[in-house]
Amino acid sequence: MTATIADSIYDRLSQRIITGELPAGEKLRQDHIARAFDTSHVPVREALLRLQAHGLAHSEPRRGMRVTALDxxxxxxxxxxxxxxxxxxxxxxxxxxxxxxxxxxxxxxxxxxxxxxxxxxxxxxxxxxxxxxxxxxxxxxxxxxxxxxxxxxxxxxxxxxxxxxxxxxxxxxxxxxxxxxxxxxxxxxxxxxxxxxxx
Missing domain, CATH: 1.20.120.530 (GntR ligand-binding domain-like)
Structure with a gap:
């Protein structure tokens, strides 16, 4: 199965969260991520939703997506x-x-x-x-x-x-x-x- 842009974004962000490069509480800004991967917001949103589904990020009302804390x-x-x-x-x-x-x-x-x-x-x-x-x-x-x-x-x-x-x-x-x-x-x-x- 061919990897999509969303797959690449998810893989990179998840690895950075797992290793602690992106610490708990760090804001995951769609516009910054889209620029870094030279893509639109659509695959970024898909990748962020996958991070949320895997417990690596959570959405805060009016504050966007952030890296979850270790519990x-x-x-x-x-x-x-x-x-x-x-x-x-x-x-x-x-x-x-x-x-x-x-x-x-x-x-x-x-x-x-x-x-x-x-x-x-x-x-x-x-x-x-x-x-x-x-x-x-x-x-x-x-x-x-x-x-x-x-x-x-x-x-x-x-x-x-x-x-x-x-x-x-x-x-x-x-x-x-x-x-x-x-x-x-x-x-x-x-x-x-x-x-x-x-x-």
Missing amino acids: PAEVREVIEMRVALESLALQHAIQNLTPADLKAADKARIACDEAQDMPTWETRNRAFHRAILTPCARPRLLHTIDDLHIASARHLFAHWRHRWVQRKDTDHAAIVQAMKRRDTATATAILVRHIRRAS
């Missing part, structure tokens, strides 16, 4: 939802695994381990989780998990940006090994521990 209670809710939904997705994914799926998961794991900075690692970490869960073949479930990862990413950047160090993720490796054995219970248990540890 500790929301972070706890996101972690609990990820535990429940990613466990469900992984259980179904293991039932459907093909050799190509396992190869994709291993490739995503290695790429994540090789990240040289936190923004690259965070993007590749999301890609790894997507790779191990995609075989579940449940688009609505995967879409919801993708949204939860966006919320989790803001928390990770806010609390780990200055403490991040490059390392091999032993949880990722253990999950892939359990998947290769079709050991659903072990893979799910490690995934749950891994998600909770991030909180």
